[in-house]
Amino acid sequence: MIPASFDYIRPQSLNEACQALSGDDDAKVIAGGQSLIPLLRLRLAYPSVLVDVGRLPELSGVHDRGDHVFIGAMATHDEVIRSRVVNNDVPLVAFAAATVADPAVRHRGTFGGSLAHADPAGDLPAVVLALDGVFVVRSADGEREIPAADFFADYLESTMEAGEILVGVKIPKLGQGWGFHYEKFHRTAQAWAIVGVAAAVRRSNGAIQEARIGLTNMGPTPVRARAVEAALQGVELGDAVRTACQAADADTSPPADLHAQPDYRRHLARVLTHRAILAAAGTP
Template sequence: MIPGAFAYACPQSVGEAVGMLAECGEGAKILAGGQSLLPLLRLRSMTPKLLVDINRVPQLRGVREEGDSLVIGSMTTQHDLLHDVLVQRNAPLLAAAAQMAGDPAVRHRGTLGGSVTHADPAGDLAPVVLALDGELVAQGPRGLRTIPAAAFFVGHLATALEPEELLVEIRLPKAGDGWGFHYEKFQVSAQAPTLVGVAAAVRCENGGIAEARIALANMGVTPLRAATTEAALTGADATEAAVARAAEGVAEGTTPTTPEPGHSTVYRAHLARVLTRRAVLAAVRTERS
């Protein structure tokens, strides 16, 4: 199909982009990599009055260190996340998930900011930001605002961003000693969306698990933290049997939708348990010394 008519603007700075959003309000949409937005426009599932293309705003790209945090510009592509040395060293879980996001063509265009603000529950990068207790920094007419990842995803394809705000960067704590990371997912085919994904961050100490953070993709209308399993893993032995017991409760409190026949909520819960066990054990094996 052909998109409906809309105005197009290409700001050169964050301030200029924010001004356009403030002037147009809810009628404006941001164009980042376009991997999610363009199909919606073609299907007329979304009909903005103004499309604000932020691809020529250089401040939104790149990765840098600030103390104990890794700061990633919202327009940094998934390809760059996969190959950036700072990301590989300080946020290996994000690099691992980026490798599984789409295909090479998608990764060269798709951005971290675009992925998290689209807030697709089947997205691979949002649960990583959630598992790592990341922060999302937005700029609006009144200045900067920092939103914890736990408060950022508020519904299906919905975030805590105000219509006049622009996501400018994502801040992640640097990976510390003793932590291991892994991202595991299942999809029906290479081109199909993630049916269930698990982002696992595990800190080991004296042969056991001292701390665990588990986030799930596509087990609800937003990315979810698996609080029951996190609690069960804390203090548990880092053995396959102990991890399997902790993973039994990973689907508690989840409300997975059923995108296709044959993918019942019971099946999705089973997948979540299996993938959590695999992800946690792999994270234990990759523990940093």
């Protein structure tokens, strides 16, 4: 299909982009376009104007900021995957980004775009949630930060306000002793995850001291598996881990669609969480 008509602006600075969005609730930001363009073609989105931020240097790059890694919203998935800083300090992000769609999408799609799109079936929202990331957004009125736990509001909805642009995401460094893994089940390599699990695990003296777990496609937003995190504290690897992971679907509301029913997704959440925890803890 052919998109509905819209105006197009390519600002030369972030401030100019914020001004272009100011006062127009129907304006949309376009970056890599991997999520927005299909919506435009299907006429599921009707923006009055597209503000192209694809060439703004303020939104680019991956930066080591001491206690956290700052990933610019315009960094592509491929940049994130190849980043030495990401692989050294927040490797779960690089690992999960490498599972996104296919090479063509990873070279064009942006880290910030996939998060701002707020699709619960996307791989990266659950990862950033598990790692307690912080979103930095800017508008004509200034800049603010939104913790990942408060960023995702509903299906394809975030708590960003009209006129705000995602500048980048702060990912805290967890330090030594942590293992990471992202486990997902999907029909084909390019398909959305039916269920995915992002896991970070810290072990000491053979036992799990702390775990961070984010779930993909288990509700209208990414879900933090708090019940499993609590049950894993102080647990040694073995049957106790499997038992703890039986709570992976607690407080979730998995969707029903052509690919899976809720009860199947609940089963997958329990199985995949167990696999992800064992892999993150270093057990084959």
